[in-house]
Amino acid sequence: MQLSDTSKGRIGATLCLMTANLFAATGVHAQVTSDSTNNPSAPDAAQVQNAYDQPASEPGTTTIDSAILFYKENGGRVQAIEPMISFVQNDEDGDVYSARLTYDSLTGATPNGAAPWKTTQTFVKPAYVTGEGHTTTRASGGVTVTNPVTGATEVQYTAAPYALPLDTGFHDRRWAVDLGYAHQLSSRTKINFGVNGSHEQDYQSYSGRFGIAQDFNQKTTTVSLGVNYEHDISKPFYGTPTPLTWMSGAMKDGSRSKNVLSLVAGVTQVVTRNWLVQLNYSYGHVSGYQTDPYKLISVVNPVTGAPYSYMYESRPESRTRHAVYLGSKMALGSFVTSISGRYYHDSWGIDSITGELSEHIPVGERAYLEPGVRYYHQSAADFFAYYLPWNIVKPQYASADSRLDSFNAITLSLSGGYKLTDQVEFYGMVQSYRQSKAGTKGTLPGQDSSLKLFAGPNAVSVLTGFKFKF
Amino acid sequence: MKKTILVCGLLGVASSLSACATVQPWERDVTARESMQLNKNPNMTAANEHIYFSKEASAGGRSYDGGGCGCN
Numbered sequence: 001m002q003l004s005d006t007s008k009g010r011i012g013a014t015l016c017l018m019t020a021n022l023f024a025a026t027g028v029h030a031q032v033t034s035d036s037t038n039n040p041s042a043p044d045a046a047q048v049q050n051a052y053d054q055p056a057s058e059p060g061t062t063t064i065d066s067a068i069l070f071y072k073e074n075g076g077r078v079q080a081i082e083p084m085i086s087f088v089q090n091d092e093d094g095d096v097y098s099a100r101l102t103y104d105s106l107t108g109a110t111p112n113g114a115a116p117w118k119t120t121q122t123f124v125k126p127a128y129v130t131g132e133g134h135t136t137t138r139a140s141g142g143v144t145v146t147n148p149v150t151g152a153t154e155v156q157y158t159a160a161p162y163a164l165p166l167d168t169g170f171h172d173r174r175w176a177v178d179l180g181y182a183h184q185l186s187s188r189t190k191i192n193f194g195v196n197g198s199h200e201q202d203y204q205s206y207s208g209r210f211g212i213a214q215d216f217n218q219k220t221t222t223v224s225l226g227v228n229y230e231h232d233i234s235k236p237f238y239g240t241p242t243p244l245t246w247m248s249g250a251m252k253d254g255s256r257s258k259n260v261l262s263l264v265a266g267v268t269q270v271v272t273r274n275w276l277v278q279l280n281y282s283y284g285h286v287s288g289y290q291t292d293p294y295k296l297i298s299v300v301n302p303v304t305g306a307p308y309s310y311m312y313e314s315r316p317e318s319r320t321r322h323a324v325y326l327g328s329k330m331a332l333g334s335f336v337t338s339i340s341g342r343y344y345h346d347s348w349g350i351d352s353i354t355g356e357l358s359e360h361i362p363v364g365e366r367a368y369l370e371p372g373v374r375y376y377h378q379s380a381a382d383f384f385a386y387y388l389p390w391n392i393v394k395p396q397y398a399s400a401d402s403r404l405d406s407f408n409a410i411t412l413s414l415s416g417g418y419k420l421t422d423q424v425e426f427y428g429m430v431q432s433y434r435q436s437k438a439g440t441k442g443t444l445p446g447q448d449s450s451l452k453l454f455a456g457p458n459a460v461s462v463l464t465g466f467k468f469k470f
Numbered sequence: 471m472k473k474t475i476l477v478c479g480l481l482g483v484a485s486s487l488s489a490c491a492t493v494q495p496w497e498r499d500v501t502a503r504e505s506m507q508l509n510k511n512p513n514m515t516a517a518n519e520h521i522y523f524s525k526e527a528s529a530g531g532r533s534y535d536g537g538g539c540g541c542n
Contacts, residue, residue, distance in 0.1 A: 052505040067513040071521065082520070084513055102516070104539075174539060196538055203540025220493050228534040262534040268508070270493045274500040278508055282530035325531035329506050336505045342531040352528040360505050368505065378527055403527050403542060415514060429514050433521065461521060465513050 050334040050362035051419040058469070063088045067427075067465030073457040078108040078170065094184030096192075104174035109166035111455040113295035113400040115387050115444060117307050118451070119161050123296070124249040125169075126238035127153040142169060147249055154249025164455055167294065174200045188215040192226075205232045207260075220270040230260040236293040243291055243314030244394055258288025258317075274331040284321040291315040297400045302389035305444030305451075311388070313399040320347040336360035338372075349382035350404070358413075367418040374411035377438060380404060386442045386453040402455035406438040409456070425467040433459045 069082040086100040112123060127144055142157035159165035180194035190213045198205040211226030234240065239252030266280035296310040327340035342354040358372030381404040383397035413431035420426065435456030442453040500506060509515050523529055524541035 050505075053503050055499075055502045056504040056507045057502070065513055067517070069517045082517065084516065086512065100512075100516075172540075176538060198538045200540055205538045205540075207538060209534065218493075218495055219498075226534065230538065232540070234540060260535070262530065264530070264534055270498065270501050273493055273497045274506075276501050276506065276508075280531060280533075282533070282535055284530055284535035321528075321530055321535050323528070323531035323535065327508060327532070329508065331500050331503070331506055334505070336503075340532075342528075344528040344531060346527070348527075350527045352526070354528070354531075360510075362505075376522075376526060376528075381527065403525060409526065415511070417511070427511060427514075429517075431518075433525070435525070457525065459521070459525075461517070463514060463517050465511075 049365070050368065051366045051422070052360070052362065052368050052417070053334055054422070057090065059090050059094065060092045061090050061469050063090075063467060063469045065465065065467045067463055069461060069463045071459060071461040073108065073459045075164075075166075075457075076109055077166065077457055078106060078110055078459075080104055080106045094190070096180070096182040098178075098180040098182075100176075100178040102174075102176040102178075104172075104176075106170065106172045106174070108170055109168040110170045110294075111402060112165050112167040113292075113297055113313060114159070114165040114310055115298040115300070115307070115400070115453055116159065116162055116164050116451050117305075117444075121159045121165055121307060122156055123159070123165065123167070123310065124154050124156050124247060125167075126249050126251045127155050150250060152250055162451060164452070172200050172202065174198060174203075188219070189213070196230075202235050202237050203232065204235070205230060207231070211264075222268040224264075224266045224268070226264045228260075228262040228264075230262070231257065232260070232288075233257045234289055234293065238293075240289070240293050241312040244311050244398065247296055247310040247312065252293075256289030258286055258290055260284060260286045276329055278325070278327045280323075280325040280327075282321070282323045282325070284319075286319040286321070288317055290317060290319060292399070292401055295399065295401050297385065297398050298387040299390050300387045300444060302391045302445055305387075305447045308390045311398075313401065314395075314397045315383070315399055316348065316397055318347070322346070334360075334362035344378075348404070350378055350380070352376065352378035363416075366420070367416065369414065369416040372411075372413045372415070374409075374413070376409040376411075378407060379438075380406040387444060389445065402435075402457075405454060405456065407435050407454065407456050408438045409433060409435045423469045425469075427465045427467065429461075429463040431461050433457075433461070 064087055066085040071080040082102060082104045084100065084102040086098065089097045114121065114123065142155040145154055145156055147154050157168060176196065176198040178194065178196045180192060182190055182192040184190050192211045194209045196207045207228055207230035209226060209228040211224060213222055213224040215222050233255055235255040240254060240256050241252045262282065262284040264280055264282045266278060268276065268278045270276050291314055295313040297313050298310055299308045300306060301308060323342055323344040325340065325342045330337050338358045340356045344352040354374065354376045356372065356374045358370050361369045363369055381399065383395065383399060384404045385398050386400050388398055411431055411433045413429060415429035417425055417427035435458065437454035441449050443449055444451055504510065529535035
């Protein structure tokens, strides 16, 4: 794998930031120790001054935690409403039972993968037939037509000149259930099991996991190992198109599946009385159908860039992922600084770095605020392309999905919580997420950058929640 | 360069960890706080992970890299 100079710079900057945090943490700890030693009247780091200084684990308690997330992308794109509720019971003997139920309702428009053009573009897809036998367009801006050649009912929708082509028929609902159980095997060993099921109209996912955690060094070091196996079934509304065949309104062929094996190994270390770090390595191998059945790629004139037609995208059926994560939390009084970094690499040629920084700020005796920032950068997949010129040999894989493009993303967030009593907590979060193209902006042949090919979104999300412990 | 950075990072962390046995069991009060938990608010974490998984190519690191949805 080759890293560009820009990528090297970003990785270096991230590591510098993290190194600076480690030095800063050591320095601040020394300062706190010094103050506590030399000045008996100085506040002790461990003194409980805020409700969030209370111990997290409370054996013999049950917690019900519910929240709702509102997510909205710019330009009339995806909107989601996601209520969730969880139940966690901590037994006196250290066992933990947990359950989580999540519901997603998604509507709006999503980029169909085609490149924008200077004149109106028309796309076609099969008309979706519901279980009741009713035909619906599932595209608020689409028009149902009958193909004069095949006689099939199709849906046509258009993209305005210079506009990013969007499939406006995006609408889905998702239910997800997660059940977990953790058992204290001995005073130093804990094991956990869990299962997860997720159901969408066009996608199902089932997974099971097992993990073990072992304490060492008087419980200052915890080594953990976990494995998760997931089986997914993709059942597109219109069937599964054959990769790199021409767009058509004909119903396609059946469903596809994939399997995901994931391993996570980690070490959590209490470094000082008020500083802990976590280092994780994760490995994932995905095998099976990973193409997005709804995504197209433009086939264009190699000289003028004008769209000739559109093909269904194609992705490899194997993908191996590696990620290293390093997180740190350090308290100073009731303030807590959280910083983390992640390096990711996969066999599709994507490298990414992620850096996060947030500060837990106590407010009065019962509340906190936490401003945060997250930076993310990824390189493009080897087979990513904004378009295919019609005069080249058809590649084995090609996708114009913006999630496989090279881009930067910045998240700015503010979260907070308020404990009405020791049993009742209200909390919330607002955040802004903005993607921008990284590196050279792509252009169509013979065209300038007035046709914007990068399709990454900007989004705003708001979450509000309520936690009750008894 | 990537490997060098990775090795240096891991060595740095390892050397930090080797000097950690000084924290005694009765000194865990701060790290046991709710504000010091690595996953302080599971619902916020789940919401963020879901958003990032559906909009970015990367996964894993902090936890398993499966997504459990057709959003990516």
